[in-house]
Amino acid sequence: MTDLTRRDLLGLGIGLAGSALLPAPGAAQQKPATGTAGTPRRGGSLIVLVQNDWTVLDPVFGGPPNGMEMIYDRWIRWEKDPKTGQWGPRPQMVAEWDLRAGTEVVLKLQRGIKFHDGTPWDAAAAKWNLDRMIFDPASRMRAYFGSVDTSRENAAELERLKQSAAQTFDYASKAVEVFDSYTVKLHLRAPNAPILSVLSPVVNYSYPVSPTAYRKLGKAAFNRSPVGAGPFRFVEWKSGSHVLLRRNPDYWQMGADDKPLPYLDEIRYRLVIDDSVRFLELRSGTAHFTELIQAKDAPTAKSDPQLVYLESQDSANAYRLTFDAANAASPFVREPALRLAFLHALDREAMARILGLGAGASLRYLLPKGSFAYDDSVPSHGHDRARAQTLVKQAVAANPSLAGPDGRVAVTLSVPERPVDKAVAEMIKQMADNVGFDVRIDALERAAMTSKVWGEKGQYHAAIMRNPVVAGDPDSQWSLFFHSKGFANVTHLREAAWDGLIDTARATTDTAKRKALYRQMAQRAYDQAWFGYLWQQNWNWVHARKVKNFVEPVADRWIFTEVWLE
């Protein structure tokens, strides 16, 4: 399966019960904790190496993060509680929130914040940003606001927006209401438990931008000259080369020395596509930070006294297996037992050990361990070669047309044209061939893979996909992959039962109820066996030892606000 970019599929995590209520007022104003990192030093230029080129710098229209999280500030932070180990929302540009009304989300804004062009952060700016996220036809956020109550909107105006190639955005919705100067209300059709995570960096498109700048510059120009409220101001973007940011002297948060953050003078994000070259740059000292070095380089990074290697247990790239429910000719559709056989043939521990090189773990379920709905009492398709062989034999005996002249069931495994994915495919082939399948590996480049697997009509038998996962709200994972409107529903399952379960779980804030519903989903997924879990490569970050106070972020949302250089 196509590597759905990291930003697309990060779990919408939320520590649900606590997050529905108001957090402590003024929490966002607290001084940052430096822990054992030492005394902050001001100044310096941080060189960050990125591997994905920039296409947009306006977050609502997509693109890899790569600096956007520093140009723009966040509605809500997403951080790990060191005591509980759970990830959840923390106040940032939104100081307090209230979800207790169910279909009404009340957001009280942090005061004293300004965008880089001086535009105040207030309810008007917040409303404009929410309206743009929800109603701009090209907004990547629309899919995440499906529960917004649009019944009172001006349909003609929305249609006009859709048809015009507008360079600005000027629609004022009824769904987003300005309550007072620093309070907005978002009206929903139904309660939506994960709504706060949508406003966090877990979803990469949600950073607020300056409405003044957007209106003045227009869509295209704003994309090249973004204006946010973040700790760093945009300076320069050279296509295919770098993005340069300089500190925002008027940032609202204070450092440990009672002066405004950030500590750094500037950040230069440099594009270096090749994994090996990025790592070499770090080792040579010409750069300070990167992420996702190859597993084979991890031992070197760990042993290098000039480098610090961080590995996450909560963020990972998960490798999964899907079957196409819409392909009537597929042996996996004609005989469900073959799906079970295929899944039981796979030794996930071996995959994690051999391919992860010490930075991998086997997967049994859709949800990662840090999720509140993770439940290991649900059965999983473990490695059982004997059972797999029996299932194949029985299936072929009952329906000889499933097998070829050699008695083996011929299937195609579609895989992205990437080294690790192909290695996964080779291992799967070997394991599946041993139980009676004849697997043909079909390695496809990105566009071909996307069309084949994501296309409207199913065209594949089985496919490998790699997606980022973060411990958090289960809704994101289940709705993305199993809801009929989920954009990652590559099994092409369109079942009312699935939609019902997912919508019900999303609409309640009762944690126990949600957990029970997600257990039902996990059991259903196991019974239907359209989706398989293989192994994950834990997310990693590597930085120079002189970089201080870098805290594990949500995958690739690097936060350097409180980082300094020694």
Added chain:
Amino acid sequence: MATYVAHRLVQIVPVLLLVTMISFALMFVLPGDPALLILGDQVADREAYETLRTRLQLDRPLPLQYAAWLGKAVRGDLGTSTRDDSPVAGGIAERLPVTLELSALALLFAVSLALPAGIVSAVRPNSRVDVCCSVLSLGGAAVPHFWLGILLIYALGVATRLLPISGYVPFREDPLGNLTHMMMPATALGLGIAAILMRQVRSSLLEALGEDYVVTARAKGLSTAVVIARHALRNALIPVVTVLGLQVGRLFGGAVITETIFSLPGLGRWAVDSILWRDFSVVQAVCLVMALGVLLSNLAADLAYAWIDPRIRYRA
């Protein structure tokens, strides 16, 4: 001669037309729907998908799409990137100088290495120097330049820290920085060409040195250096110029990988990204520019023959 040049320039037009037709057709033969790639997490939104296809004119017949592109291209409008809506012409203007600089430096490196090595090998055939040069040239031709690039990065960037590992600095911002950043990529790209050139120089010069006029020149008492520089080398250069002209295409192709390894924001890497993303406008424009580059370099090679050998004169 001027008429000849004018005729050659006119002949470029139908060739470019053919190149754009073929590249356009090939992009559509490739599997993959650009609208699906662009939509990302809106891919389940059928309406958004249809709207995007209409906006990109993907719902029109291929000939009409090509005609529309051609109509704009002849007016200088190369369209906008489907990926980020930026003008393609602007992207070419930004990236072409980088690729041209890389190619020029690689060529300069290749010629600077190949000429002296080829001359020495030809003057002392089968000597230790000749064998050494031959072995090195075979190695240079065999080694993939991406592997050589990584090796150079490690040796000169990491182990000795003599040169920067990757990245690009515009010449007008920092000339010295620009050259230090380009040294490794130019070497990696140029070495393979140097190897081929050196063999050609050696072979052509050896042949020239066996001619009667060279014997006469020696008999007149001229030194070896004068014999080579004034008599033999010039006659040996024509096949060398031919080979050089043919290497331009290889330079552009090699630039793709070199730009990726050394993170140079050039045309080659942009072209590959655009193919993977099915960014038709960019691919068309880059093919056009590269084809034009190859055709012009072939013309330059032909004109160089006339300069080298006064007996060659072109007529329209």
